[in-house]
């Protein structure tokens with residue numbers, strides 16, 4: 270058993286649309302670890318994350334964060350501890366980039382000056398300083414993604430739940446923003462489709478297929494030739510931290 274687990278999921282099952290989407294899924298992530306959830310489309314990665322940040326319920330199993338069961342968290346403590354970057358953006362009509370970053374600080378016990386400093390720092394990290402007053406609904410997909418990442422960076426929770434953090438970002442910002450998150454040393458659980466990127470940041474990963482965890486461990490061990498063939502239908506494997514892909518299996 271790892272010491273001081275931040276995430277403890279045991280025997281989780283989630284049914285959606287009358288079908289079992291997550292099946293008997295267990296995962297423990299120690300505090301301070303960067304953990305990846307990997308797998309093909311529809312494997313259940315987002316469902317696990319949505320369950321973890323309480324956007325949906327579950328049918329069976331237990332989930333604890335920081336040693337406390339999900340339902341025992343009070344709102345104020347939860348807001349301070351958990352931050353999520355999610356795929357569905359909500360209604361951002363009429364809000365500026367700065368407004369969206371500021372919303373992330375709403376429930377935190379910070380002075381106006383502390384809030385302003387955090388917002389400015391996060392906008393700077395995301396390269397959004399000059400765009401801060403732009404309406405977020407009108408900016409590019411990458412700029413919107415940077416806005417959501419700036420929001421979570423400003424908040425700097427103990428647990429970062431990141432669904433496809435690299436989505437829409439150019440290579441430079443993928444590296445800069447993920448480097449920054451990693452540098453902070455908090456607990457991170459993130460999904461990735463870019464397996465080289467996953468291997469660069471994740472100390473450990475869990476590979477999912479059809480709602481089940483099929484392998485867990487360091488990326489070099491999990492992204493093996495056999496797992497790439499059986500789970501991703503790809504000939505290839507991770508070598509020297511880079512996915513070497515020979516071709517898809519039709």
Ligand SMILES: Nc1ncnc2c1ncn2[C@@H]1O[C@H](COP(=O)(O)OP(=O)(O)OP(=O)(O)O)[C@@H](O)[C@H]1O
Pocket residue numbers: 285286290308309310311312313314315316317
């Ligand atoms: N609200 C819902 N109602 C019915 N089915 C759903 C619902 N949400 C997700 N599903 C289904 O559950 C399965 C798992 O979806 P999920 O979004 O967790 O997959 P994923 O691994 O994140 O996939 P992707 O890589 O494509 O984002 C999919 O088959 C999806 O169609």
